[in-house]
Amino acid sequence: MGVALVAIGIIGVMAWRWVATTQAPMDRTDMQRQLNEAQAGVEGFLLANHRLPCPAAGTDGVEACGNATAVRFPWRTLGMDSDLAALHYGANRGGGADLAALPTAQDWPDFGLTFTEVPVFPALSPVPADVTAAGTRVSASYADAVALRPVVNGLDWCAVARRLAANSGATGVLRAGATGGSVPVGFVIAHPGANRQFDGNNAEGASASFRFDLPGRSQDLNYDDLMLAVGPGDLSARLGCAVRLSEMQVAMQSSYAAYDTARVMQQYWSLLRFDIDQAESAVDGAESGVALAAMGLALATTSAVLSIASAANTEGVTAFVVVMAAVNVAASIAETVLAAQDLTAAQEDLQAARDKLVAGNAYAIHVYNSLADALDHAVVTDRKGLNP
Incomplete structure (x- = not known):
């Protein structure tokens, strides 16, 4: 009998303390703390899931996205305490x-464009290894950017919130307040106050047009609800949407x-x-010119010797014959010298073209690496989204 009485006494004390705890009125500080905790939970859910949670249909706290009349706080979906089950939420x-709702993914890192024209290598034989490496890096960075096209993140949600802010007067936008003085809200949380019941527009089914009141706006003398509306x-500003979208825009434009x-x-x-091909053709032509000029010099020399010999055997060598032979040889020598100069100039031009190509290869490596860096930065920015 004594053991039974002790057990009954313990149970009675626990029940009395539970009743006292649940029925004791909350002070305004505790109410505000619950509202702040609920707001932190909603915004944390948004950062993790790239959307706001839907209201719950009952006190079980499970969001009911398909229920248009749901108005309870989804504490279980947010992984929060059941004490928040008393709150209303929209x-x-x-x-x-x-x-x-989960937003549509945007083609952020690469502007949604097809970068098939890069990298392309000219007809180099062989293509330098460092040039190939830079081009391969561009292809890999572009593949990373393309892989992110269908991935949804907080930036996509920011685009939706920005559209709502610009079209806040549209029909169906959640609003808080009376018919003559309502404002659009992203989400709203209502606490029933010390009397543990919702008053005014916060009561379920109290109004067909507005479900929530404005914070700090009392409806009557008995109104004690606490409101939190964002x-x-x-909400976009609190999450840093403007800054992050600007960073993403800069990254996208830089990559493009x-x-x-x-x-x-x-x-x-x-x-x-092309310059190298032309220079090589010029060298081939100059070499042919030198060969022809040398052949012409040989012919002129042979012709001069034959002319002098023929004139000596017939009527004797005259000054005219000697002068003409010398002129022909001199002209051939001049042509040979000019042809040699043309060959030297062509060879110098070829070397200059090759030097330019070497510099062009270095510039190509720099440009390809810059493109890969820009794409990598855009990919990192996109993956980060709204996260710190």
């Missing part, structure tokens, strides 16, 4: 900007500018290869 799901623009530079470089590169 997320904007209209106006062409469903903040609780507008779409304010580097891609455009690479295409121009490849055209210049091809011209360098």
